[in-house]
Amino acid sequence: GTSPLALAARTDADAPSRYPDPDSTDLRAAIGALHGIDPALLVMGTGSDELLHLAAQGYAGPGDEVLFSRFSFVVYDIAARRCGATPVEAPDRDYGSDVDALLAAVNPRTRVVFLANPNNPTGTFLPAAEVARLHAGLPGDVLLVLDQAYAEYLDPADDDHGLALAAAHGNVLVTRTFSKIYGLAGERVGWATGGAALIDTLNRIRGPFNVTNSGQAMALAATADQAFVTHARDHNRAVRAAFAEAVNALGNHGLRAVPSEANFVLVLFEGALSAEAAYAGLAERGYMVRWLPNQGLRDALRITIGTREQMEAIAAALREMAEVA
Structure with a gap:
């Protein structure tokens, strides 16, 4: 915001x-x-x-x-x-x-x-x-x-x-x-x-x-307004950590979160669920993320940190797609 x-x-x-x-x-x-x-x-x-x-x-x-x-x-x-x-x-x-x-x-x-x-x-x-x-x-x-x-x-x-x-x-x-x-x-x-x-x-x-x-x-x-900056930083840190933990819990499906200090997480797809398929699936659910094959990241999605509810929904969607891939 x-x-x-x-x-x-x-x-x-x-x-x-x-x-x-x-x-x-x-x-x-x-x-x-x-x-x-x-x-x-x-x-x-x-x-x-x-x-x-x-x-x-x-x-x-x-x-x-x-x-x-x-x-x-x-x-x-x-x-x-x-x-x-x-x-x-x-x-x-x-x-x-x-x-x-x-x-x-x-x-x-x-x-x-x-x-x-x-x-x-x-x-x-x-x-x-x-x-x-x-x-x-x-x-x-x-x-x-x-x-x-x-x-x-x-x-x-x-x-x-x-x-x-x-x-x-x-x-x-x-x-x-x-x-x-x-x-x-x-x-x-x-x-x-x-x-x-x-x-x-x-x-x-x-x-x-x-x-x-x-x-x-x-x-x-x-x-x-440095109070706003502090609030945004604290929110980002907490929600990013929870989202990365949820992604890494899908490691048995080949998903991995690259450790991040920014306001996004790069998620690697090294199993049956491809980054391209996950990109399309998230788009169908109303979430826009970044798939970057032109930058050599065909097997990854860059996912910006949003609200806690949004990130929980994205993590749930990734789990759903990974389990049926």
Whole structure:
């Protein structure tokens, strides 16, 4: 859902006939205050997608390579190709990023490394020590982009220290979004932070009015409503754990939940019931989930966490289908 404060702010936003603040000044100030970041080291984007594209555009081009793990966010491949660079996939480790495999794939042509943490679409997570090890192993002229779209779903104690890395090193960019836990996907609001030179580069090539009036107003109100964020995180953690337990109880039918720190669970289908059949069966029952054969996940479904009642119904439907497959 969306914070009631954010929904109320939509009606109070400047008229759509007026251009928005091109620098999102008030919103950057609020984000900076929340996370302890100098607003001058923040840049806003049309969702974090724009910022991911800008990172590749600003630091890679023809003849260069953009590196990421297998089963990562599909935008990384697109961003690399869009700027003329070559996308390179490193092998995964049980559907998650493998630091050793990433470092082994680095060569003199590598310009940008993308890491989604937690990962999309698998939900896997690298702890702070592994993220630090990845950064330490990269040449200083390679940009590490930490895509933290799902970071707010983490217990604060599990923070991967990406913001601290970005504050301390000139080759680390962290991106975040208001599309996930804040529930503002339709408004397309994202932000990034890094060293002054990185932010200057992104500001030079971003769109001039890239966050709308309503997007700025709603994101500003959402930032102030951290009680909503805490409630959403606690709900997600509890319902996700119960759903994963219900899926893993179907292990004798070949179903397995990949451990997730995001607001979804990747369910593997390794028995008689195929992911494609489960996808169709859930659709018939009114549930839309993600089947991703084009991302190499033909035998898996990415299932977003909803209400407790919805997730219990989906688990029951999976059991019903598995028992007759």
